[in-house]
Amino acid sequence: MEVPLLDLKAQYATIKNDVVKSVTDVLDSQICIGGPKLAELERGVAALSGCGYGVGVSSGTDALLCCLMALGIGAGDEVITTPFTFFATAGSIARTGATPVFVDIDPATYNIDPNQIESRITSRTKAILPVHLYGQMCDMDPIMEIAARHGIFVIEDAAQSISATYKGRSAGSIGTVGCFSFFPSKNLGAAGDGGMIVTNDQALAEKISLFRNHGAKPKYYHKFVGGNFRLDPLQAAILLVKLPNLDAWSAARRRNAAYYNGRLKEAGIETPFVAPECVSVCNQYVVRVDNREELRAKLKVAGIGTEVYYPVPLHLQACFASLGYSRGDLPHAEKAADEVLALPVYPELTPAMLAYVADTLLASVEAGSGKHSADLAGIGR
Numbered sequence: 047m048e049v050p051l052l053d054l055k056a057q058y059a060t061i062k063n064d065v066v067k068s069v070t071d072v073l074d075s076q077i078c079i080g081g082p083k084l085a086e087l088e089r090g091v092a093a094l095s096g097c098g099y100g101v102g103v104s105s106g107t108d109a110l111l112c113c114l115m116a117l118g119i120g121a122g123d124e125v126i127t128t129p130f131t132f133f134a135t136a137g138s139i140a141r142t143g144a145t146p147v148f149v150d151i152d153p154a155t156y157n158i159d160p161n162q163i164e165s166r167i168t169s170r171t172k173a174i175l176p177v178h179l180y181g182q183m184c185d186m187d188p189i190m191e192i193a194a195r196h197g198i199f200v201i202e203d204a205a206q207s208i209s210a211t212y213k214g215r216s217a218g219s220i221g222t223v224g225c226f227s228f229f230p231s232k233n234l235g236a237a238g239d240g241g242m243i244v245t246n247d248q249a250l251a252e253k254i255s256l257f258r259n260h261g262a263k264p265k266y267y268h269k270f271v272g273g274n275f276r277l278d279p280l281q282a283a284i285l286l287v288k289l290p291n292l293d294a295w296s297a298a299r300r301r302n303a304a305y306y307n308g309r310l311k312e313a314g315i316e317t318p319f320v321a322p323e324c325v326s327v328c329n330q331y332v333v334r335v336d337n338r339e340e341l342r343a344k345l346k347v348a349g350i351g352t353e354v355y356y357p358v359p360l361h362l363q364a365c366f367a368s369l370g371y372s373r374g375d376l377p378h379a380e381k382a383a384d385e386v387l388a389l390p391v392y393p394e395l396t397p398a399m400l401a402y403v404a405d406t407l408l409a410s411v412e413a414g415s416g417k418h419s420a421d422l423a424g425i426g427r
């Protein structure tokens with residue numbers, strides 16, 4: 047049996063007619079920039095996230111960059127973030143001229159450890175950029191307390207966690223701003239690149255929408271140096287069809303995760319920890335194993351797709367060598383990078399596919415010594 051890590055065709059088949067109609071509406075209108083579909087999507091995603099304002103942008107990366115620029119962050123500033131995330135998080139900070147300051151993760155959730163943030167704050171720190179990894183939000187209360195105490199911004203990287211909640215509050219609605227990605231592998235995926243910024247601050251939303259469009263208001267009068275960070279109405283048209291399905295798709299991901307948990311936990315495989323105050327949207331289902339490469343190879347032979355998010359923590363990336371970190375500085379992130387393995391968890395998986403993945407993984411683990419070492423079993427919560 048073939049079980050890919052993600053099957054976009056399976057989802058498209060369920061919505062194809064509506065997508066074609068929505069895209070055709072845009073093409074027929076020839077409103078190729080901005081327009082009513084984009085405005086409707088911005089309202090829809092803002093409402094879903096419990097925010098007053100949404101600003102569609104060209105990608106999740108540009109959402110981060112555009113926010114950082116609009117908040118005036120640049121050369122000489124520092125932004126505290128996690129080393130265990132997709133590159134765009136820290137890449138965006140560096141592109142403004144600011145310095146990413148990496149703080150280690152909580153090994154149970156893989157998210158930034160709030161207890162280690164305050165000691166890294168300096169007079170140059172302008173923001174904390176927590177990342178809600180794999181679909182689960184960070185422990186936001188202590189992060190917001192620290193930010194308030196020091197008068198700094200919080201930029202939520204919610205690229206993997208649209209509509210996830212923490213104490214009943216939605217991803218993107220707690221910090222100064224929240225950033226989403228519509229990359230096709232995210233829970234709400236476009237047919238290409240896209241993203242959105244959400245906030246409850248009206249003045250900031252306006253400023254961000256200026257930065258999205260070269261800082262111009264009115265046209266050809268430039269208040270700021272922004273960029274072309276616009277979201278295409280064609281992508282908005284597709285996302286609008288998908289949006290009403292998002293809750294059901296997230297629920298299906300959680301059901302799939304629950305199935306794996308039931309099958310794998312007893313066998314001694316370390317399954318994802320979801321904090322009781324969080325509802326995860328399970329963008330990824332990630333286990334920890336000792337002999338990851340061997341296991342990956344066996345699953346591949348059996349037709350099962352897996353991925354490693356992420357093999358190299360950002361403080362050890364070549365492009366950040368000048369920041370002066372070395373191996374051993376952020377041990378929990380480094381260990382996670384060596385052990386994590388993402389399994390297929392997309393909503394359209396059938397019960398037979400789920401069973402096949404679990405059966406194959408358990409058989410492979412028993413054949414090798416894939417059980418996770420006892421030293422980690424008691425870590426964290």
Ligand SMILES: *Cc1c(COP(=O)(O)O)cnc(C)c1O
Pocket residue numbers: 105106107108131132134135177203205206227228229239240241
């Ligand atoms: C996907 C992702 C991004 C970047 O989004 P793009 O739309 O691919 O530019 C940023 N941060 C995280 C955590 C992501 O997963």
